[in-house]
Amino acid sequence: MEHWASVFSMILDWKVLIFLPLGVIMGAIIGAIPGLTITMSISVLLPFTLFLDPLPGLVLIFGISKGGLFGGSISAILLNVPGTPAAACTMLDGYPLARKGRAGEALDTALWASFLGDLISVLALILLAGSLAQLGLQFGPVELFALIVFSLTVIAAISTSGLLRGIVGGLLGLLAGTVGLDLVYGSERFTFGSAHLYDGIAFMPLLVGLFALPDILMFYFGRRQPRSGAGKLAEGASRRLSMANFRMVLPTILKGGGIGVILGAIPGIGATASTFVAYAEARRSAPDREEFGKGALSGVAAAESANSGTGASTLIPLLALGIPGDIVGAMLLGAFYFHGLAPGPLLFANDMDFIHALYITLIVSSAIVLVVGRYGTRYIQRIVEVPRDVLFPVVLVLTVIGAFAISNSIFDVWVMLVAGAVGIGFRALRIPEAAFLIGFVLSPLLENNMQRVLIISKGDYAAFFDSYLALLFYAATLVAIVGRFAMPALKERRLRQRTS
Amino acid sequence: MILRLIPGLVTVLIGILLVAVVVPNGIDDPGFTQPHSLAPGDFPTHLAWLVLITGLLLLAFGALGAPTEAVSPGEIRAARALPFAAALLGFVLLIPVIGIEAGTFTFTLALFVFTADIGWGRGLAVAAGFAIAIHIIFIELAGVPMPSTLRLLF
Numbered sequence: 001m002e003h004w005a006s007v008f009s010m011i012l013d014w015k016v017l018i019f020l021p022l023g024v025i026m027g028a029i030i031g032a033i034p035g036l037t038i039t040m041s042i043s044v045l046l047p048f049t050l051f052l053d054p055l056p057g058l059v060l061i062f063g064i065s066k067g068g069l070f071g072g073s074i075s076a077i078l079l080n081v082p083g084t085p086a087a088a089c090t091m092l093d094g095y096p097l098a099r100k101g102r103a104g105e106a107l108d109t110a111l112w113a114s115f116l117g118d119l120i121s122v123l124a125l126i127l128l129a130g131s132l133a134q135l136g137l138q139f140g141p142v143e144l145f146a147l148i149v150f151s152l153t154v155i156a157a158i159s160t161s162g163l164l165r166g167i168v169g170g171l172l173g174l175l176a177g178t179v180g181l182d183l184v185y186g187s188e189r190f191t192f193g194s195a196h197l198y199d200g201i202a203f204m205p206l207l208v209g210l211f212a213l214p215d216i217l218m219f220y221f222g223r224r225q226p227r228s229g230a231g232k233l234a235e236g237a238s239r240r241l242s243m244a245n246f247r248m249v250l251p252t253i254l255k256g257g258g259i260g261v262i263l264g265a266i267p268g269i270g271a272t273a274s275t276f277v278a279y280a281e282a283r284r285s286a287p288d289r290e291e292f293g294k295g296a297l298s299g300v301a302a303a304e305s306a307n308s309g310t311g312a313s314t315l316i317p318l319l320a321l322g323i324p325g326d327i328v329g330a331m332l333l334g335a336f337y338f339h340g341l342a343p344g345p346l347l348f349a350n351d352m353d354f355i356h357a358l359y360i361t362l363i364v365s366s367a368i369v370l371v372v373g374r375y376g377t378r379y380i381q382r383i384v385e386v387p388r389d390v391l392f393p394v395v396l397v398l399t400v401i402g403a404f405a406i407s408n409s410i411f412d413v414w415v416m417l418v419a420g421a422v423g424i425g426f427r428a429l430r431i432p433e434a435a436f437l438i439g440f441v442l443s444p445l446l447e448n449n450m451q452r453v454l455i456i457s458k459g460d461y462a463a464f465f466d467s468y469l470a471l472l473f474y475a476a477t478l479v480a481i482v483g484r485f486a487m488p489a490l491k492e493r494r495l496r497q498r499t500s
Numbered sequence: 501m502i503l504r505l506i507p508g509l510v511t512v513l514i515g516i517l518l519v520a521v522v523v524p525n526g527i528d529d530p531g532f533t534q535p536h537s538l539a540p541g542d543f544p545t546h547l548a549w550l551v552l553i554t555g556l557l558l559l560a561f562g563a564l565g566a567p568t569e570a571v572s573p574g575e576i577r578a579a580r581a582l583p584f585a586a587a588l589l590g591f592v593l594l595i596p597v598i599g600i601e602a603g604t605f606t607f608t609l610a611l612f613v614f615t616a617d618i619g620w621g622r623g624l625a626v627a628a629g630f631a632i633a634i635h636i637i638f639i640e641l642a643g644v645p646m647p648s649t650l651r652l653l654f
Contacts, residue, residue, distance in 0.1 A: 394630060
């Protein structure tokens with residue numbers, strides 16, 4: 001009883017009650033604006049949440065992430081421009097529907113798919129994270145070392161730029177994570193005499209620089225672009241989804257949500273890949289499969305449910321084991337640490353009040369997505385028309401203030417600008433920033449566990465293989481590597497067989 | 501062909517720089533380390549060598565003709581990039597001197613007028629409104645101790 005009283009006192013805090021809907025609304029708006037990505041928005045806003053208590057701060061970020069997953073579909077359906085990469089699949093059928101004067105039905109389908117997909121995802125998180133955390137309690141340094149190696153490799157292997165570039169990103173991230181004072185001996189590493197670097201490279205400026213700045217800088221560095229105004233919004237935005245059509249798309253939504261949950265829980269896969277898998281499955285099995293590509297409600301339903309299905313399931317490895325599954329997870333891990341919370345099995349053992357409060361706010365935010373989508377879409381449509389040349393100066397100033405505000409230091413602003421330049425370099429070489437960031441946040445954990453294994457085993461490197469669970473992770477790592485190299489060859493062989 | 505080799509070459513150069521210069525010179529020797537444990541330099545040294553090895557592999561795959569995308573961050577026009585970079589650097593450098601509100605006003609006005617077609621009148625109004633909003637939200641409400649123009653003046 002005392003436990004639940006504490007949980008509800010956390011949830012009924014006025015800051016939570018304000019920031020929960022505010023996050024969803026901001027996310028839906030940001031997600032709908034082409035050119036403003038969710039990662040960019042979270043990285044810009046994350047520094048400001050650090051002035052809040054842990055729950056309101058995290059709730060704001062979760063809200064932005066969830067609202068953004070739905071918001072991306074608005075511009076995809078109405079403008080044929082995906083607000084987020086994961087909404088690209090929604091566009092395939094959403095825009096043809098809008099052109100037929102069925103924009104309202106498409107938006108309704110996207111909304112219900114987002115809501116139900118997200119709800120399935122939150123339920124999966126509630127059911128699975130606790131059990132996984134229990135299992136995580138059995139993990140020693142050997143298993144944790146193997147798990148981190150597995151996560152980093154999978155994230156590199158899944159990267160669209162290729163395994164090797166993903167590994168380079170991860171390794172450079174791990175190296176950047178070693179800057180500062182050594183935890184055991186207190187020796188300075190790569191500080192080059194600067195006291196600003198004793199605590200390592202500040203996470204927030206690095207994050208803002210890597211994820212928010214490159215898009216903005218390239219916008220101003222490149223050719224002056226014609227106004228990317230929304231143009232004429234599609235007609236028929238007021239028509240609603242009928243009950244018969246809702247019944248038709250419901251199985252697709254449930255299936256898509258399930259696919260999103262499963263793929264989202266695996267580190268590295270994320271929303272975009274999940275939407276394409278769910279879309280392909282719906283194209284095979286949905287009742288209106290003949291209409292796919294020409295305007296099928298099931299196409300929108302599959303993509304959106306899988307997209308939102310990844311929302312909470314990416315939190316499963318993060319909350320239960322402290323391993324981020326994607327960029328947003330890595331950002332959240334930084335935010336947790338900043339608030340003095342360490343995601344992982346011990347969080348479940350020591351702070352169940354917080355975990356339960358988080359679960360409840362996640363469920364409530366799913367319902368808020370539904371309300372915002374139902375009544376707010378018509379207003380969001382108008383904001384989508386704000387051009388980037390007006391938005392970006394505002395965002396740029398916010399990035400500078402955010403970087404400065406964390407420790408009231410102009411040094412952090414310079415770190416952010418350097419990180420922005422590094423981000424442009426990464427894009428030029430197609431080195432994934434996600435692998436870098438995840439390497440950066442996992443670096444101390446990896447080194448610490450490596451250190452513990454070596455001390456316990458008295459320097460015996462064979463100890464890294466002295467556990468069945470660790471061997472399982474190494475085997476999965478090997479499969480990911482081999483699979484990544486074998487996949488293109490297999491595809492080519494299939495293509496040759498088809499053409500012959 | 502050369503485009504394919506660039507990512508590998510750059511990574512190899514970074515690897516060599518790390519292995520030969522940054523890691524050996526960037527870590528203080530603690531003098532004594534516990535037996536069977538990692539010294540402060542061990543983990544970064546392993547990583548630096550792995551970067552070099554991965555760079556060589558990337559180079560080999562590039563040379564063997566593995567499919568690679570073009571190497572480019574996107575189009576960069578010096579005539580636009582240089583004034584913008586100068587304005588951004590100026591903004592950051594001037595914050596401690598003229599305060600965040602005046603800095604924000606000048607910087608956003610310059611961007612609105614020279615990069616967005618919204619005209620002087622609307623540009624002035626939006627930039628001034630934004631600077632005032634920054635003052636109210638971050639300095640008055642959130643209490644972020646940034647250099648404030650109003651506090652510098654009064």
